[in-house]
Amino acid sequence: MKLRHYELIAWGQRHIVWGTLRPVATLQVQEQVALAPFTTLGVGGSARFFARVASENELEEAVAFATKHSLPLFALGGGSNLVIRDEGFHGLVLHLAIGGEMQMSGAGDGIRYDVPAGVSWDDFVLSACEHGLTGVECLAGIPGLTGGTPVQNVGAYGQEVSQTIGSVRVYDRVVRAFLVLTNEQCCFAYRTSCFNTQPSGRYLVTQVSFDLKAGASAALRYPELKSRFLDSTPLPLEVYHVVREIRRAKGMLFSASDPDSRSAGSFFKNPFVPASRLGEIAEEAAVAPASVPHWPAALEDRSAPHVKLAAAWLVQMAGFPKGFSDGAVGISSRHSLALVNRGGAHFSDVARLRDRIREEVYARFSIRLEQEPVELGPETRDPF
DSSP states (O other): OOOEEEEEEETTEEEEEEESOOOOOOEEEEEEEEOGGGSSSOOOOEEEEEEEEOSHHHHHHHHHHHHHTTOOEEEESSOTTEEEOTTOEEEEEEEEOOOOOOEEEOOTTEEEEEEETTSBHHHHHHHHHHTTEESSGGGTTOOSBGGGTTTTTOEETTEEGGGTEEEEEEEETTTTEEEEEETGGGTOBTTBOTTTTSSTTSEEEEEEEEEEEESOOOOOOSHHHHHHHTTOOOOHHHHHHHHHHHHHHTTOSOOTTOGGGOBOSOOBOOOEEEGGGHHHHHHHHTSOGGGSOEEEEOOTTOSSOEEEEOHHHHHHHTTOOTTOEETTEEEOSSOTTOEEEOSSOOHHHHHHHHHHHHHHHHHHHOOOOOBOSEEESTTOOOOO
16 A cells, blocks of 8 residues: 655644555644634634644544644634634634535435535525525525534524534544434534534534425514515525625624624524513513513423523613724624624623623623623633
8 A cells, every 4th residue: 555644734843744544635733823813703812723624634633633732622613603812722723614515415395405514604505595495594694604503503583503404424522533413413402502512522513414495485484584575485595685685784794894794793692581571571671571572482491481582682771782882892883782893802802891791781680691602712621
């Protein structure tokens, strides 16, 4: 068997390793790489080590590098749901950019769509809608890469990726092999999955497979969408474009020229509270109970009926309107859940405003808002 080699470029030295490994692409490990440019919020420090991973072979080698040098590891995708601390990360950041062609299979009503983790999420949604497939049309315009969507069970306007994910191909750092997890094995719940709970960092996503519908009606569950189409039955592509228009109007469609989009998306999760608390919350806000934005919530682990409240409404009622400014950071002028970088902000600025909002919401409504974006810093644990 012909011997092959690969390179690790680290600490300013080139290491040539010979062996009978299967062919791998060259892996470059860099030092002290600024992470802020890899995020949509644009704050934070540097990674001690950084490697761009463009194939499964490179992924294996990068994990081996981290293991050999006892480095904590963090997988970075599109950086749209991520906040970096000012101190940076003292381990190895893997920039997962595994690309390739999307593949469709199946016939009739059910279509399987296999998507590499490094494919732009919105590119996939557009492709699915152009083919007349339903299941992800309401998730148009969400920034980031496809591989990141299962991690927090990304959702918007009445859809979640868990509703269409058939399976997820991953590298399992425990068994040190590639596996395919079924939808059930992903343990999806509201903004959670096995990828960020069992424990976080065990599975590194390389491909996501979606089960979409051909010829089915597009989802119109939210009033904002229903009002656009009234009694008509829109095509998936029509819903795609309207959702993008709605997101653009809220500053939630990332654009380098739009200061309102320099955010990590929705910064707080919509909280769940007992339905019996609606009257109390309405009284505190001096509004009628029916005016409190909420939706039914079927939570299996709750003994009493719960509702999901709009975190954006709570933020505004606590004294933080759209356009609120606090030095280098503020709240989007179009969406009160988006904390934005006004220019030159640090993580400490974001954290200060985040904590102010949480404290005021709790003081007024006794509700603790939970941060939605992942936070990366020196204390970030990697159990592997």
